[in-house]
Amino acid sequence: MSALYLYPVWLRLWHWLNATLFLTSLATGISMHFSLGWLIPFDVAVPVHNAAGILLTVSWAAFLIGNAFGGNGKHYLVNIRTLPMDLYRQTRYYLYGIFVNEPHPFHVSAQHKLNALQTLSYVGVMYGLMPLLIVSGWAFLFSGELPETLFGFGTIWLVAMAHLLLAWMMLLFLVVHVYIITTGETPTTNLKAMITGWHREKGTSG
Amino acid sequence: MTGNLLLQHRCGAARALSALIVLLWSALPAAVVAVDARDGADAEPGITRGDSPACMRCHWMETMAYRDRETREIVNLSIDRDAYEHSVHHELACGDCHERGYRRYPHRTTTAEEGLTCVGCHEERQGDERYSPPNLAGFDIQFQHSVHALEAKEPGGTPFSCFSCHNPHSFKPLPNDTPVKQVVAANNGLCLDCHTELLTPVPKGHEWLPRPQAHWSAVRCFDCHTPLEGRDLYAPSHELLGAAESNQNCVECHSQGGELLAQLYVHRAEQEREQKGLLAHAVYNDAYIIGMSRSPIIDRIGLAVVVLMVLGIVAHGFGRYLAHKRKREAR
Numbered sequence: 001m002s003a004l005y006l007y008p009v010w011l012r013l014w015h016w017l018n019a020t021l022f023l024t025s026l027a028t029g030i031s032m033h034f035s036l037g038w039l040i041p042f043d044v045a046v047p048v049h050n051a052a053g054i055l056l057t058v059s060w061a062a063f064l065i066g067n068a069f070g071g072n073g074k075h076y077l078v079n080i081r082t083l084p085m086d087l088y089r090q091t092r093y094y095l096y097g098i099f100v101n102e103p104h105p106f107h108v109s110a111q112h113k114l115n116a117l118q119t120l121s122y123v124g125v126m127y128g129l130m131p132l133l134i135v136s137g138w139a140f141l142f143s144g145e146l147p148e149t150l151f152g153f154g155t156i157w158l159v160a161m162a163h164l165l166l167a168w169m170m171l172l173f174l175v176v177h178v179y180i181i182t183t184g185e186t187p188t189t190n191l192k193a194m195i196t197g198w199h200r201e202k203g204t205s206g
Numbered sequence: 207m208t209g210n211l212l213l214q215h216r217c218g219a220a221r222a223l224s225a226l227i228v229l230l231w232s233a234l235p236a237a238v239v240a241v242d243a244r245d246g247a248d249a250e251p252g253i254t255r256g257d258s259p260a261c262m263r264c265h266w267m268e269t270m271a272y273r274d275r276e277t278r279e280i281v282n283l284s285i286d287r288d289a290y291e292h293s294v295h296h297e298l299a300c301g302d303c304h305e306r307g308y309r310r311y312p313h314r315t316t317t318a319e320e321g322l323t324c325v326g327c328h329e330e331r332q333g334d335e336r337y338s339p340p341n342l343a344g345f346d347i348q349f350q351h352s353v354h355a356l357e358a359k360e361p362g363g364t365p366f367s368c369f370s371c372h373n374p375h376s377f378k379p380l381p382n383d384t385p386v387k388q389v390v391a392a393n394n395g396l397c398l399d400c401h402t403e404l405l406t407p408v409p410k411g412h413e414w415l416p417r418p419q420a421h422w423s424a425v426r427c428f429d430c431h432t433p434l435e436g437r438d439l440y441a442p443s444h445e446l447l448g449a450a451e452s453n454q455n456c457v458e459c460h461s462q463g464g465e466l467l468a469q470l471y472v473h474r475a476e477q478e479r480e481q482k483g484l485l486a487h488a489v490y491n492d493a494y495i496i497g498m499s500r501s502p503i504i505d506r507i508g509l510a511v512v513v514l515m516v517l518g519i520v521a522h523g524f525g526r527y528l529a530h531k532r533k534r535e536a537r
Contacts, residue, residue: 042496050489099525101533137295141488160499168508179519183526197341 004199006113011072012197022174024052027187029167048094053137060130076123086116098183108199118180125173129166136163240401256299262287289376297337303327303374324368346446353448371396393426395420411449434458442472459495 007015007036028049040048067073079086089105094117097105106115114122139146141160146155179189185201193199252258262285264270270284290296297460303322325346328339352358358366368374380389403410412418430453432443 031377032494032496033499047489054485054488094522098522099529101529114326132341138488140494157500161504163500164504165508168504168512172512174510175515175519177236179523180521 002108002115002201006108006199007194008070008109009198010066010070012194014059014066014098015060015194018056018063021052021056021059022170025056026171026174027048028052033089033164033167050141053134053141057099058133058139060126063126068101068139075112076119076126078116078119078123083116083120087120091119102185104185108132108201113199121173121176125170129173132165133166133170136166251291251299252295252299252302253287253390257301257308258299261285261300261304263340285375291377293374295374306446324372324374332405344441348443348445352444353451354446354447370400387423389424390426398429414454429459430454459498 028040029047030036032042032043032049035042039045043056068077070199072173086106093102093105096102106112136159140156140163149155152157181194182188184190184193189199189201224369232419245438253262265283265285266287268284271282273279274281325342331337331339332341354366354370357363380392384392398404404412407419409418415421426442428442428446431447432445433451434453437443
């Protein structure tokens with residue numbers, strides 16, 4: 001039995017707040033996009049989506065600050081030298097090893113709580129997709145300030161398409177994220193860790 | 207001044223301008239003294255300057271009207287003093303526009319043919335730094351191609367001019383802090399004042415339009431009834447189109463929408479920002495139009511990828527379950 005305190009209170013609070021805002025944005029966005037008045041009435045969905053988007057911006061800024069000053073940033077540093085082999089091992093495990101009960105190739109530690117695939121996907125989402133989603137969202141809100149056309153296309157249309165594409169990608173991330181966290185030693189090991197802060201494993205190789 | 211030209215006036219009242227100069231009745235034979243249009247323009251409002259008080263001795267009366275012999279319609283000659291004083295023309299005295307032929311009472315019919323036009327007046331005063339009125343020549347070109355102007359030119363057509371919709375005695379663009387719904391209502395009121403046949407649950411010619419009342423409270427008539435090409439985001443066209451030429455394509459608004467969408471969007475976003483401040487604007491920004499972000503290609507690809515991913519996850523999870531089962535049995 002091993003227990004590691006991986007997630008401090010601020011990080012967990014941020015995570016679940018971020019998750020709430022993200023799900024709120026997703027639900028209201030889907031309702032607005034597909035005109036699903038039965039899901040959330042349009043008049044409610046629009047201001048809630050806007051407010052959630054603004055708060056997500058704040059949340060993202062908090063994530064950056066937390067990484068810069070809270071010591072969490074080191075988990076998002078990609079080790080280029082070991083990355084190819086780590087990625088191979090992790091991918092092989094998810095595609096093959098996990099079905100033949102191979103031991104997990106990555107061991108969680110206080111220094112490395114994310115495996116190579118997690119690191120890459122989180123870096124891609126939090127430093128790539130998320131800022132783009134935020135920028136496109138704010139561009140929507142202040143479309144009056146935008147130039148009429150950009151690269152020969154209507155700017156608002158470009159913004160709308162970018163926001164839509166990013167939203168789909170974030171939904172895909174959410175689906176994968178929710179599933180991947182079940183691949184710990186037990187299906188709920190990682191979930192419990194993000195709730196309690198403690199990463200507990202019975203075996204030493206989980 | 208933005209080109210929104212958000213107008214407050216009613217079509218019926220607007221006819222008053224052409225009729226104003228055909229006074230058939232007057233109780234006060236006061237002499238009208240012509241004065242220089244610019245005399246004292248800075249000092250006092252137009253309504254109390256020059257010959258204006260003499261004019262207003264009659265024209266302030268709400269019942270100032272007559273029945274036109276040809277059309278048999280009541281022609282309103284009343285000037286709402288308060289509305290005039292708040293209008294864009296408040297600096298002008300009556301004589302600044304109505305320059306001749308008002309000495310006689312009742313005013314002669316020929317006086318009515320002085321041919322006042324918005325475009326002409328504004329053009330004549332382009333060099334006048336005191337008033338610096340906006341040049342309306344562009345609107346006039348557009349208007350000449352409008353369904354109203356074209357129908358008026360046909361034999362037996364009803365005369366149509368700026369004054370058919372805009373009352374110069376009360377004209378005032380709505381301030382930018384006016385709520386969007388009021389802006390839409392004021393604009394559409396101009397059209398619906400005359401087009402009363404459309405005030406039905408299923409308006410004629412709009413049968414194809416789902417929930418017409420919801421649309422009419424959210425968008426301006428001219429957003430669909432002006433050409434899509436060459437739109438100026440800040441100056442809606444005066445080339446009003448008839449039913450056949452107007453936009454009936456839902457996706458012009460409810461999708462990428464290009465020009466039409468952009469115009470609506472800018473209009474609303476600007477109005478709301480000025481009205482509520484930066485953050486409140488961001489939260490209560492209701493510029494989003496259902497479907498504007500819709501892209502069938504992105505949606506289909508997105509949905510397909512997510513569904514495939516879910517199916518993959520289900521299969522993966524099932525594989526894990528089998529592996530877990532084997533492991534347990536092996537123990």
